[in-house]
Amino acid sequence: MAQTSGRAWQDLPVIRLTGKGRRWAKSGHPWIYRDDLAEMVPLPAGELVAVVGPTGDFLGQAFYSATSRIALRLVTRREEAVDREFWAARLEGALTYREQVAPGVEARRLVYGEADGFPGLVVDTYGPHLVVQTLHPGPERLLPLFLELLTSRLSPASITLRHDAEVRLLEGLALEVRTVKGEVPERLTIREGDLTFLVDVLRGQKTGLFLDQRENRLTVRLYGQGEVLDAFAYQGGFGLHLARNARQVTLVDSSAAALEVARENARMNGLSHIIAIKENVFHFLRKAVQEGRRYDTIVLDPPAFAKSRQDRPGALRGYLEINRQALELLAPGGCLITCSCSYNLREEEFLDLIRQAAQAAGRELRLVERRGAARDHPALLSLPESLYLKCFILHALS
Ligand SMILES: C[S@@+](CC[C@H](N)C(=O)[O-])C[C@H]1O[C@@H](n2cnc3c(N)ncnc32)[C@H](O)[C@@H]1O
Structure with a gap:
């Protein structure tokens, strides 16, 4: 034990x-x-x-x-014993909460760091397969206990450590990816809404999927129409959900591996009107504007441009550029779904930046939805750093 x-x-x-x-x-x-x-x-x-x-x-x-x-x-903050019972109770709290807010969801976050009282620990589940990330030497030392609690409570088919997040280096922790219990298939499948997605928990980005966007992916289905552009598409998460009512969906990402999976996802779901293009989104958008292309629905879900405060000036320019260009490409009456996962950019600042982009592109926008991370990724109010994901859904009036 x-x-x-x-x-x-x-x-x-x-x-x-x-x-x-x-x-x-x-x-x-x-x-x-x-x-x-x-x-x-x-x-x-x-x-x-x-x-x-x-x-x-x-x-x-x-x-x-x-x-x-x-x-x-x-x-x-209490004078209590931080022992096995303490951690078991915290795990129970985290699992009960997930059952409440994401019941029956196959791919979801079970433990989310400070927000669940586990500083520096993340646990995701893909069906019966668990993926664990420790981002701090505290949970790293307690890992045997945490694995034991997870095993006895959930009886997972496998547990994989995705210890390749670079923040580990700041804590003096080594990078590694290792399956420590059972076996994990090279590619497993999960359901998200009525779609099936492939997941590679060993090599995919993050722990396999961007689970924080799950509810946003399901929500945007309402807004898919005509020509759809999913920029920074990864394995086609947004694009495939938008595809049902679209004439054509173009996915753009710089990762050939992610797009290969996106193509397979499209095939698996019987969606034949999906094009996947490996390109830098900045180049793609510039070229598309020059060519006078038009899209009815555009998704922008870039990686965090502002990883630290020093990155902010360049990050702001990057967000402004992609949003201005997307707005130039958007058809009248079209829909822009624009996201930022930089915690160094507050929600109001991001909204202001979209305002500037609209002004520069000469577009009048209305804000339809102001969204954040999925309910299984709650933010701790006392930790503003955990309020990082912004997702705005906007309609172009003109
Ligand atoms: C936040 S993820 C997108 C997640 C996706 N929307 C989903 O829901 O699954 C960002 C993606 O941007 C890609 N990426 C990063 N920089 C890029 C660039 N300059 N051009 C194109 N893709 C880029 C990464 O490969 C990654 O797949």
């Missing part, structure tokens, strides 16, 4: 905060930056520590990072 310390908080190593750090911790944010520690403590990465204020008052228990600017990630 996997071990967890289960020590009372009084027995944990103690980390003292400065007065400013204490005020920050009290404000509710679950991360504490290294500048706010009153002294440097030589501790192993991932250690569970007791966090106290300058006078020794208890503030919470947290995972310690030895390398990141974020020194502490709060696990609990």
Whole structure:
């Protein structure tokens, strides 16, 4: 059986905060930056520590990072034992919530980091196959326990570790992808709405699919008509859902591997009016504008352009450019579905940027839906960083 310390908080190593750090911790944010520690403590990465204020008052228990600017990630603000029962109860809470908001959904997120009380841990499920990502040395140390809890609660056919997210490097963790239990087929299939999609949990992007967009993909079906362009299409998620009422769907992505799967997805679902083009979307859009092409429905779902605050100026230019060009391509009465998954770009800023793009393209838009991540990806209000996905659905009036 996997071990967890289960020590009372009084027995944990103690980390003292400065007065400013204490005020920050009290404000509710679950991360504490290294500048706010009153002294440097030589501790192993991932250690569970007791966090106290300058006078020794208890503030919470947290995972310690030895390398990141974020020194502490709060696990609990209570004076409780962080033991096997504690984690089992948190897992139960996460699973119960998924049953409530995404009942019977084959491909969904089961555990989403801080929002489920598991800092640095992600668990996705594709049917009976689980994919686990630890992004912090805290959950990495507890991985044997977490795998055991997942196994006894869910009896999965396989568990794969997708430990290839680059943020692991910031925490001094190695990159690897490994199936640690059972066997996972090279390509498994899942249902999303009335469509079937192939998933490669070992090599696909993220943990196989962009599960955070699931509800948005299902919603946009209402808006598919005529000529559809799905830009940054990955394996055709949006495009295939839009295809039912479309004359033709063009998928554009820079990944040949993703488009190969998109073609197979189209075949599997009996959709023959799908074209998949491997190209940089920036080039594709510029060329399409020059050629005077028109689309009735356009999806823009780019990767995060602003991964850090320093990336913001370039990212803003990128978002502005693709949205302006998409609006130049949009037919009168057409629909633009535009997304940003940069948490360094707030919702209001993104909306303002779309306003600028509309002005530059000479289009009048109305906002039809203002959406975010699917319900199985809830954002923690005290952690603005978890409110990252924006998805606007807009109609061109002229
Ligand atoms: C957020 S994902 C799209 C997810 C997809 N809409 C879905 O729901 O499954 C972004 C995609 O953009 C692609 N990509 C990144 N940069 C690109 C570029 N400059 N041109 C074309 N595709 C790009 C990636 O390969 C990835 O498939």
